[in-house]
Each structure stands twice: as C-alpha cells, then as structure tokens.
Amino acid sequence: MKRQWWHKKVAYQIYPKSFNDTNGDGIGDIRGIIEKLDYLKNLGIDIIWICPIYKSPFVDQGYDISDYYSIAPEFGTMDEFDELLEEAKKRNMYIVMDLVINHCSDKHEWFQKALAEPNGEYADYFYFVKGKNGNPPSNYRSYFGGSVWEPVEGTDKYYLHLFAKEQPDLNWNNPKVKEELFKMINWWLEKGLAGFRIDAIINIKKDLAFPCYPPDGDDGLVSVTKMVEEVKGVGEMLQEMKQQTFDRFEAFTVAEVFNMKDDELPKFIGEGGHFSTMFDFSAHILTNGKNGWYDAKPIDFAAWRNVMFQSQLQCQGIGFLANIIENHDEPRGICTYLPKYAQGEAGIKMLATTSILLRGIPFIYQGQEIGMRNCRMESIDEYDDIGTKDQYKKAIEAGLSNEEALEVCYAHSRDNARTPMQWSGKDNAGFTKGKPWIKVNPNYSDINVESQMKDEASVLRYYQKLIALRKSEQYGEVFTYGDFIPAYLDHEKIYAYYRQLSNFKILVAANFGEKEMTLEMEHDRNEILLSNMDVSSHIGRKIVLKSCEAAVVYVGQ
Incomplete structure (x- = not known):
C-alpha cells in the first residue's frame, strides 16, 4: 500500500451547533472551535471534521446549503474560518468540511431561478420531470418519508428530492452543474482545507427513466434506495470529480456510502x-427495523461482532475504512452497542478499546471521549430532528402509545448525538451562557470534560492513553498497517482480534459478557500494554478477563 499523509491520523467529528458557544446565542460557533483546539490536540486528534457551517435555512441542520461560498452567520464569519485554518495549521492539525453535493437548499439561487423559469436553463440544474397520468413520475419514497416528487407550481412537472422537499437533487448529468461544483471544491481546497467528508454521495447517479417498482409499504411507495441500488455508472462520476479536484491537492476524503455494490470496494477505497x-x-445497519425504528431489535452481540470482523477482513489488502462508534446521524454508541450492565465506565472504555485499535482511520465523535449518553426527551416537541419526527409519527400510526413512541425515539434519535457538548458542571454544561438551541442532557453534572480531566481514571484520560498507544513510535506501525486477524471466535461474548505486522503481534481482547472469561494464550511471554482495569503488566499462558474488561497484549510472534 502506498503510504499517505493521513494514514496514521486520528480524526474527530465536530457538530458545530452543539460544540462550544462563545457569544451566548445558544448556538456553537467557529470561535468556539478555535477555543478548544488545544483540548483536541491534547486528546491526540490530528484531523477535525466539521459538519456543515455553510449558509443554510437549516431545515436539515445545514445539510441544505443555500450558498456554498458563505459561512452561516450563526457560526461566524469567513475571517474567523480562515483564522481557524491558521490556528489548526500551527498545531499540525487538519480541517475537513462536509461536502454536500447530491442536493442543495430550495433557497439556493440556482433553484430559485429554476422555479422562476421551469423551462429555462436552471431547471436543468435539477430534475424537473413531467408527471405520468396526473401522478408523480415514479413511486419512490424519500429518505425522510413521503414521495420524492414535489409539484412545480403552475406546470405539469415535478422536482426530485431524495431527502426533504427543501433539498432538491442536483442534476449531475448536466456538465454545467459539475463544472460549478468542481470549481467550488477547488476554491475551498485552495483556501487550505485538507479535504472533505462527502455526504450521501452514492445518490448522485439516477436512472433517468425513473422506473416504478413494486411497493414495499402500505403507502404504495418503495424506498428510493431501490433505484439507487439498481442504477449503474456512479463510479465514472466519482472518478471525474476526484481527478478534477481532490487529486490536485492530495486531499483527504472520507465518504458516506450506503447501498454500494458488493464488488465495488476496491474502486471506492482501493489504490487510486x-x-x-x-x-x-x-454495525449501524443492524439497528434498522423492517418498517422503521419502532420495530428495530436490540443489537445481538454475535451478529455485531460478525459484521464488524467481516468489514475488517473485506477491506484488508484493499484500503482503509473509517471506524466509528457514533456520529451526528446516530444515537450514542454506548447506549446502542453495550448491554445495560456494561454501560458504566469500564464498559465504555472497553468499547473504545475495541474500536480505536481496529485497522483503519479512527473517527471520534464529540462527547464520545467522555462517555456522553442518549438524552431522554419529555415530548416529541423537544426533538428538533426532521427524521425523528417522521419516525415518531410512524410509531404512533403503527399503534404505539405516546410513551412507547418516545421510548423508540430515545433509543434511536439523531438528536441524542446533537445535545450540547458537556464541558463542565456549570450551567448548560458550560456550552453556552445563553439558552441552548436544544436540550442539554441533565447528566452533565456527572459527565463532563472538566471533572474527567482531573481524574486519571476517567473515560477521557483512558481515551488519551488509547490514542497515544495507537500513535506511539513503538506500536504505531502495527496499529496502522498491521493485518487484522479475528481471535477466540469460539468464545461467546469475547470480542478479540490480533494486529500483526512482521515480528509484531498484538492481541486486543474484551469481555462483553457478565461472567469472567479465561483465554488460553499462545505462550507465556506476554505483556499487557493497556487495560481498562488494574492488572499486572506481565501474564502467563492464560489471561482472565472480568466482565467489561479489555486488554491490549503484546504477544510478539
């Protein structure tokens, strides 16, 4: 594998609206990110991915962009963003932004011009399609529920939106659209951006015949993913974008990709x-219910371990995956992947150990490093997320009570990850001096950065040690380039694997069960490099793991 500048890095995702507010308006800002750069550096972070801070009506939390060249005033100014780039550079850190180019906002200048002249030039920047027999062009259901087609007033046409109706899809078949988007990408990279997290990118390719499919629900619609999975040729569009933009700057790109075809992994993240x-x-896919959140089943440990290990083995020899426990679109990982008995500090450290040392690029989501948890809301009105409101409605329509539907939202809502970062035990968790835009998790007095920085046994301090071990001079090579080898698969509730490179071999083992487990070692010359519990550094032919215990063991060859 050709070595790249980003291979040994650890990344951190910031949801800016909830990260750190410095002007008291209840919304996090760019100045707040600058203020916390030293905290992130001290944690061991190299790459910072910032969720959208572009100008937007915020129908979908900034993933509906109305001006790709402007910073939303809620977050600050372009001068402040330039200052952020400069301050990050001083600390040898890299800034990555969201790239949202499958769709834009309905308030974008292009779409407003398209509506003003539905047969004009800008209508072809989008998908303005004639209906069929007085109905929409096809029977696709959007990712947020309801039809993907919205009538264009005063015409017999409809416009396409795979997400919310306020997020019209951009027409990648139009050379002018691609030219505009590539120009914008290069503008940001020339400014000093290190790269992009690329949103919903698999959706840019459409079957222009827009064929109907058999419905998969009582609404007579079929998930739009059916069309996305069936259509071919997205790779040509992606490769053109790469050649015209990313390649010119050695940019780091991490893609959000669902519905990829089985044989396409090398084309997506392989050499070139x-x-x-x-x-x-x-793992996240395992949390999906057949009809929605309301019929999703709790995570089965064996299934979870299996899909995680399968992903690791599939990409081995091809490229690197970006490994996550949670992000802004998911509930908190410790409430999803850990059983109730394991949701204390030991279990949180155990989950971190098994994730951070996998082969690939670790991505830590804000608050994950202190063990932030899901936040219980008292009513659906306390939720902000458009997807949560849709899933709540589905649950009620399926016959669940208000209390049951709220419990479903508590387990699955994206807003669980969007509650304000818990910096201290002061008012509003030290996030803002004003009124927070969304509820602060009441547990902030017990779970916050300030108190954990003072406690050497805290989750935060453990994350620091874990990241330091991964990046250490002695073991950094094996954790970056070493093979992933599953281990102890015959042991129920044991999540274990080796990382091996030439004469280095390291075992990562964790006991997700309630009972103590004993693992037979290959020899008696073993040294524990890190553990989430107090154990001696040298062990013999056996290692005994208590419930929720994780150990990183140097086993040599």
Whole structure:
C-alpha cells in the first residue's frame, strides 16, 4: 500500500451547533472551535471534521446549503474560518468540511431561478420531470418519508428530492452543474482545507427513466434506495470529480456510502480509488427495523461482532475504512452497542478499546471521549430532528402509545448525538451562557470534560492513553498497517482480534459478557500494554478477563 499523509491520523467529528458557544446565542460557533483546539490536540486528534457551517435555512441542520461560498452567520464569519485554518495549521492539525453535493437548499439561487423559469436553463440544474397520468413520475419514497416528487407550481412537472422537499437533487448529468461544483471544491481546497467528508454521495447517479417498482409499504411507495441500488455508472462520476479536484491537492476524503455494490470496494477505497476512505456503517445497519425504528431489535452481540470482523477482513489488502462508534446521524454508541450492565465506565472504555485499535482511520465523535449518553426527551416537541419526527409519527400510526413512541425515539434519535457538548458542571454544561438551541442532557453534572480531566481514571484520560498507544513510535506501525486477524471466535461474548505486522503481534481482547472469561494464550511471554482495569503488566499462558474488561497484549510472534 502506498503510504499517505493521513494514514496514521486520528480524526474527530465536530457538530458545530452543539460544540462550544462563545457569544451566548445558544448556538456553537467557529470561535468556539478555535477555543478548544488545544483540548483536541491534547486528546491526540490530528484531523477535525466539521459538519456543515455553510449558509443554510437549516431545515436539515445545514445539510441544505443555500450558498456554498458563505459561512452561516450563526457560526461566524469567513475571517474567523480562515483564522481557524491558521490556528489548526500551527498545531499540525487538519480541517475537513462536509461536502454536500447530491442536493442543495430550495433557497439556493440556482433553484430559485429554476422555479422562476421551469423551462429555462436552471431547471436543468435539477430534475424537473413531467408527471405520468396526473401522478408523480415514479413511486419512490424519500429518505425522510413521503414521495420524492414535489409539484412545480403552475406546470405539469415535478422536482426530485431524495431527502426533504427543501433539498432538491442536483442534476449531475448536466456538465454545467459539475463544472460549478468542481470549481467550488477547488476554491475551498485552495483556501487550505485538507479535504472533505462527502455526504450521501452514492445518490448522485439516477436512472433517468425513473422506473416504478413494486411497493414495499402500505403507502404504495418503495424506498428510493431501490433505484439507487439498481442504477449503474456512479463510479465514472466519482472518478471525474476526484481527478478534477481532490487529486490536485492530495486531499483527504472520507465518504458516506450506503447501498454500494458488493464488488465495488476496491474502486471506492482501493489504490487510486474514488476516496481516501469511507465510513464503516455495517454495525449501524443492524439497528434498522423492517418498517422503521419502532420495530428495530436490540443489537445481538454475535451478529455485531460478525459484521464488524467481516468489514475488517473485506477491506484488508484493499484500503482503509473509517471506524466509528457514533456520529451526528446516530444515537450514542454506548447506549446502542453495550448491554445495560456494561454501560458504566469500564464498559465504555472497553468499547473504545475495541474500536480505536481496529485497522483503519479512527473517527471520534464529540462527547464520545467522555462517555456522553442518549438524552431522554419529555415530548416529541423537544426533538428538533426532521427524521425523528417522521419516525415518531410512524410509531404512533403503527399503534404505539405516546410513551412507547418516545421510548423508540430515545433509543434511536439523531438528536441524542446533537445535545450540547458537556464541558463542565456549570450551567448548560458550560456550552453556552445563553439558552441552548436544544436540550442539554441533565447528566452533565456527572459527565463532563472538566471533572474527567482531573481524574486519571476517567473515560477521557483512558481515551488519551488509547490514542497515544495507537500513535506511539513503538506500536504505531502495527496499529496502522498491521493485518487484522479475528481471535477466540469460539468464545461467546469475547470480542478479540490480533494486529500483526512482521515480528509484531498484538492481541486486543474484551469481555462483553457478565461472567469472567479465561483465554488460553499462545505462550507465556506476554505483556499487557493497556487495560481498562488494574492488572499486572506481565501474564502467563492464560489471561482472565472480568466482565467489561479489555486488554491490549503484546504477544510478539
């Protein structure tokens, strides 16, 4: 594998609206990110991915961009962003922004011009399609529920939106659209951006015949993913974008990719692939219900371990995945992947150990490093997320009570990850001196950065040690380039694997069960490099793991 500048890095995702507010308006800002750069550096972070801070009506939390060249005033100014780039550079850190180019906002100048002249030039920047027999062009259901087609007033046409109706899809078949988007990408890279997290990118390719499919629900619609999965040729569009933009700057790109075809992994993240890396969503997919959140089943440990290990083995020899426990679109990982008995500090450290040392690029989401948890809301009105409101409605329509539907939202809502970062035990968790835009999790007095910085045994301090071990001079090579080898698969509730490179071999083992487990070692010359519990550094032919215990063991060859 050709070595790249980003291979040994650790990344951190910031949801700016909830990160750190410095002007008291209840919304996090760019100045707040600058203020916390030293905190992130001290944690061991190299790459910072910032969710959208572009100008936007915020129908979908900034993933509806109305001006790709402007900073939303809620977050600050372009001068402040330039200052952020400069301050990050001083600390040898890299800034990555969201690239949202499958769709834009309905308030974008292009779409406003398209509506003003539905048969004009700008209508072809989008998908303005005639209906069929007085109905929409096809029977696709959007990712947020309801039809993907919205009538264009005063015409017999409809416009396409795979997400909210305020997020019209851009027409990648139009050379002018691609030219505009590539120009914008290069503008940001020339400014000093290190790269992009690329949103919903698999959706840019459409079947222009827009064929109907058999419905998969009582609404007579079929998930739009059916069309996305069936259509071919997205790779040509992605490769063109890479050649015209990313390649020119050695940019780091991490893609959000669902519905990829089984044989396309090398084309996406292999040598010369479309992207540097892509997120591993294999575990998240297990949380989906057949009809929605309301019929989703709790995570089964064996199934979870299996899909995680399968992902690791599939990408081995091809490229790197971006490994996550949670992000802004998911509930908190410790509430999803850990059983109730394991949701204390030991279990949180155990989950971190198994994730951070996987092969690939670790991505830590804000608050993950202190063990932030899901936030219980008292009513649906306390939620902001458009997807949560849709899923709540589905649950009620399926016959769940208000209390049951709220419990479903508590387990699955994206807003669980969007509650303000818990910096201290002061008012509003030290996030703002004003009124927070969304509820602060009441547990902030017990779970916050300030108190954990003072406690050497805290989750935060453990994350620091874990990241330091991964990046250490002695073991950094094996954790970056070493093979992933599953271990102890015959042991129920044991999550274990080796990382091996030439004469280095390290075992990462964790006991997700309630009972103590004993693992037979290959020899008696073993040294524990890190553990989430107090154990001696040298062990013999056996290692005994208590419930929720994790150990990183140097086993040599």
